[in-house]
Amino acid sequence: MKAANRLGEVAGRLLPQVPQDRLAWLAALLTMVELLLLPFVIHLDGKPHADWEQFLGRFHPLAVHLPIGLLLLVPVLELMGEMRPALREAAGFVLMLACAAAIGSLALGFLLAHGGGESGAMVTRHMWGAIALSVGLLLCLLARPSWYSGTVRFAYPATLAFSLVALIWTADQGGSITHGGSYLTQYMPAPMKRLFGHAEADSGSFYATQIHPILDANCISCHGAGKTEGGLRLDSFSALMQGGKDGAVITPGKPEKSLLLERVTLPSTDKHAMPADGRTPLKPLQIEWIRAWIQQGASPTVAILTGISLPQKRKEPPPQPVGDWSALMPQIRAMQKGLGAKLVPMSSNPSDGLVLQTADNPSSFGDAQLAQLQLFAPYIVEAELGRTAVTDACFDTLAKFMNLRALHLEDTAVSGAALAKLKPLSQLVYLNLSGTKITQASLAPLSSMSNLHHIYLFNTPAQPAADTTSVQSASGNSR
Amino acid sequence: MKQHPLCTDCECEPNVMDLPVPSGLKREWATIETRRNFLGRSGKVLGWAALASLLGERGLKGDAHAADVPNAAGATARQDLLLPNFAPKAKRAIYLFMSGGPAQMDLWDYKPHLASLYDKDLPDSVRGNQQLTGMTTGQARFPIAPSHWTFKQYGQTGTFVSDLLPYTSKMVDDLAIVKSTNTDAINHEPAIMLMNTGNMNAGKPCLGSWLAYGLGSMNDNLPTFIVLQTKLNWKENNQPVSSRLWSSGFLSSEYAGVGLRSGGDPVLFLSDPAGVDRNVRRKMLDAVEEINRQTLAEIGDPETNARIAQYEMAYRMQSSVPELVDMSKEPQSTWDLYGPDAKEPGTFAYNCLLARRMAERGVRFTQIYKRGWDMHDNVTGLMPMLCGETDRGCYALVTDLKRRGLLDDTLVIWAGEFGRTVYSQGGLSHENYGRDHHPRCYTTWMAGGGVRPGITFGETDDYSYNVVKDPVHVRDFNATILHCLGIDHNKLTFKFQGLDQKLTGPVPASVVQGLLA
Numbered sequence: 001m002k003a004a005n006r007l008g009e010v011a012g013r014l015l016p017q018v019p020q021d022r023l024a025w026l027a028a029l030l031t032m033v034e035l036l037l038l039p040f041v042i043h044l045d046g047k048p049h050a051d052w053e054q055f056l057g058r059f060h061p062l063a064v065h066l067p068i069g070l071l072l073l074v075p076v077l078e079l080m081g082e083m084r085p086a087l088r089e090a091a092g093f094v095l096m097l098a099c100a101a102a103i104g105s106l107a108l109g110f111l112l113a114h115g116g117g118e119s120g121a122m123v124t125r126h127m128w129g130a131i132a133l134s135v136g137l138l139l140c141l142l143a144r145p146s147w148y149s150g151t152v153r154f155a156y157p158a159t160l161a162f163s164l165v166a167l168i169w170t171a172d173q174g175g176s177i178t179h180g181g182s183y184l185t186q187y188m189p190a191p192m193k194r195l196f197g198h199a200e201a202d203s204g205s206f207y208a209t210q211i212h213p214i215l216d217a218n219c220i221s222c223h224g225a226g227k228t229e230g231g232l233r234l235d236s237f238s239a240l241m242q243g244g245k246d247g248a249v250i251t252p253g254k255p256e257k258s259l260l261l262e263r264v265t266l267p268s269t270d271k272h273a274m275p276a277d278g279r280t281p282l283k284p285l286q287i288e289w290i291r292a293w294i295q296q297g298a299s300p301t302v303a304i305l306t307g308i309s310l311p312q313k314r315k316e317p318p319p320q321p322v323g324d325w326s327a328l329m330p331q332i333r334a335m336q337k338g339l340g341a342k343l344v345p346m347s348s349n350p351s352d353g354l355v356l357q358t359a360d361n362p363s364s365f366g367d368a369q370l371a372q373l374q375l376f377a378p379y380i381v382e383a384e385l386g387r388t389a390v391t392d393a394c395f396d397t398l399a400k401f402m403n404l405r406a407l408h409l410e411d412t413a414v415s416g417a418a419l420a421k422l423k424p425l426s427q428l429v430y431l432n433l434s435g436t437k438i439t440q441a442s443l444a445p446l447s448s449m450s451n452l453h454h455i456y457l458f459n460t461p462a463q464p465a466a467d468t469t470s471v472q473s474a475s476g477n478s479r
Numbered sequence: 480m481k482q483h484p485l486c487t488d489c490e491c492e493p494n495v496m497d498l499p500v501p502s503g504l505k506r507e508w509a510t511i512e513t514r515r516n517f518l519g520r521s522g523k524v525l526g527w528a529a530l531a532s533l534l535g536e537r538g539l540k541g542d543a544h545a546a547d548v549p550n551a552a553g554a555t556a557r558q559d560l561l562l563p564n565f566a567p568k569a570k571r572a573i574y575l576f577m578s579g580g581p582a583q584m585d586l587w588d589y590k591p592h593l594a595s596l597y598d599k600d601l602p603d604s605v606r607g608n609q610q611l612t613g614m615t616t617g618q619a620r621f622p623i624a625p626s627h628w629t630f631k632q633y634g635q636t637g638t639f640v641s642d643l644l645p646y647t648s649k650m651v652d653d654l655a656i657v658k659s660t661n662t663d664a665i666n667h668e669p670a671i672m673l674m675n676t677g678n679m680n681a682g683k684p685c686l687g688s689w690l691a692y693g694l695g696s697m698n699d700n701l702p703t704f705i706v707l708q709t710k711l712n713w714k715e716n717n718q719p720v721s722s723r724l725w726s727s728g729f730l731s732s733e734y735a736g737v738g739l740r741s742g743g744d745p746v747l748f749l750s751d752p753a754g755v756d757r758n759v760r761r762k763m764l765d766a767v768e769e770i771n772r773q774t775l776a777e778i779g780d781p782e783t784n785a786r787i788a789q790y791e792m793a794y795r796m797q798s799s800v801p802e803l804v805d806m807s808k809e810p811q812s813t814w815d816l817y818g819p820d821a822k823e824p825g826t827f828a829y830n831c832l833l834a835r836r837m838a839e840r841g842v843r844f845t846q847i848y849k850r851g852w853d854m855h856d857n858v859t860g861l862m863p864m865l866c867g868e869t870d871r872g873c874y875a876l877v878t879d880l881k882r883r884g885l886l887d888d889t890l891v892i893w894a895g896e897f898g899r900t901v902y903s904q905g906g907l908s909h910e911n912y913g914r915d916h917h918p919r920c921y922t923t924w925m926a927g928g929g930v931r932p933g934i935t936f937g938e939t940d941d942y943s944y945n946v947v948k949d950p951v952h953v954r955d956f957n958a959t960i961l962h963c964l965g966i967d968h969n970k971l972t973f974k975f976q977g978l979d980q981k982l983t984g985p986v987p988a989s990v991v992q993g994l995l996a
Binding site: 268278280282283284285286319346347348349352357359360361386387408410430432434454456458459 | 561562563564565566567589591592632635636637639697698699700810812839840841882883884887941965
């Protein structure tokens, strides 16, 4: 009872006593009602309307800075007015200008959205923010005289504070529409980002290694820093999660409710299909990955998704330098004359090693000839013994080629019984056994050689059945 | 009395150095004289080539201890080039040359948007200031001819390929497809010269010769650089392909491509004639060599060395070529893969199989020419014919190399000299159209050693007329090929006409990093 009495008392003091001022009150209240009803009377239906609306509307981004500046000036003037009363008198006038400018900008903005057929969550939020701001400013105008005269002290500061908060929020929404949601945070220092909860994806995560590259290659030419169609940016994890004018594009755990997935799976004839304008659609596999990633929580950190096997990108070990063999040149030369084989440098850098070539006369190069190369063993990185006369005995010598990376034994008589002797060759990456009598069983000892990724078994008993004529898949004969 | 410089009096020898000629010319004569004397003294060694192999890569720099370093890549490469510059990804290359200019928008460059623009005029803004050939300058309009064929997505990469390539489309995941290749020339001869030699004018060495010169041979019994021509199909519009394209230009003619014949014996007179056995042949060649050496000593023309080397190569080829072309030991899986065409010498499929066999035997560079892609009219009639001849061979070659473990260090290149226009040359109907030459963009592909598999590089505009992203000029294309083979294109040079000549020419070229594995 007491509180109600007090409220009535305050309202009585707020209300003006002079008849002209009552008229102003009426006008302000009427404007507020009109502003609040506007979106219900004229719908933002997402369809473009008259060109003149857009013509005028496009001045909105320009005009909008006027009320911002003016409104920010008001509290400054009010506070400075403590010292210089003239400034406080000016504050009232500036507030009136700010209010007029805000309503004007709102009108232009509405024309822009209505004329250009803009709709969607972000535009709607921006609009309601602007309406709240305008209403707040009108209330400021109404509350200020009684604050100035000292009758009601709290109403004006409260409405002004409300207006300032509404201003900041609305401006942020507007900025997100034009520049994209992550414009401000993009270059934020990482510790600060964590503080604000703007998580960025881990570098080894599924997002960073698979999803981001897909978006990067297909989407960011229109949804990136340069061009931000629909207020949507896809060039960072936070921007992706923030969404665009139509709201979030990713709903973690719910691929069917994720706009991004919906758009990329539309038939290319649909005008909403993405990537737009006849650009190459995403590949089925990529869509599958995006779906699985959303389904399993759209996490920025998870590295492995269940049910998704990525093509294994193996890191081949960097070639080990083999040392300088230049001092052995006289011996190499003598060997080349006698054996009919060549030892040629891999490149102009001696430590890249030597390649053993036997193509000149393969049939006369056998185990005995190979055994004579022991002196050069540490420097030989590649042995081309394909189509030579070597047999299983060659593995005794080859076991000493400790820097060997590639071994060609295709179309030779090796049977595989002694393949285990290759085990010490830790650098071996490539082993070609095509056209030999190697069996699957004899390959078992090789499974412990971690760097040996390329084993070729074409035309051998060890060859997996049914791929004699068909193409091998990407993994094919290599493990 | 002073003798006239050219007086033929036997008492005093004439001396051209006394002639009133510019001193610069005399200096040049003097250097020739020195080289002549030097070669004369080189006596028993097999000319430059053998000398080089004895001296080794540091020999020419005067390092006595290292004088025996073997050449990085066989006997005949220039030692002071220090090649390969870095460890190569590919040791050899096979170049499938589609002479005439395949139409990119009918094979690779998918433009679904064009279907709605049938018979509309190509906008002037797209055509820009592009020079036209004499065949279409008179045309009143440039009506857009959408591709007659449908495109589908293939492989894990989902690459769009036309229905014309049912086989090649199966291996898109192995290819690096370059949609933005572009050239400067609009007519066949300059364009094909530019593609092969880096210059529109004849006289420069081609890619294969540069490789032979720079990297040398891996098998002394076979040529380093072999050219295979595909038998002509007279229904197609065949543009001439001449030996200028595999010429060694200003390099020694040892480095020129050796053409194998497309019909009958691959090399004529391979067998010794009746009554001449290997010994007699050897003695005859030794005698010829002796005579050639005398000529070399007298005249000092390095081409004499090339002649000596070529006689020797021919002798060795007498035994190596019959083995090379004997396909009787090929397993059934080979014929299943390459198809029935491969049994007939001279077909594209046969040449592809031969190229695989040469890769196994250490031939550094093989170039297969397929003519007939010049489709000024009747695209819908010719395209299936050409693709039918080449599609399976391309697929079989890459697949065969891959399953045999050879694709790891073999680079396969598929390219023509330019592309074709999106607008129709001559009449356009729903059934047929023609396409003129187009230099601004065309599609090529590479596969194998050093190249990133399963990518499409570069983009063209909606009309497949201009490159809009990542252009790859011919010189960049060639620089990239050299890079895969361990060569810095700026370092493989030869001094000629006062310039350090190189394959990529004087305009700076760049290796296309996006294509590299």
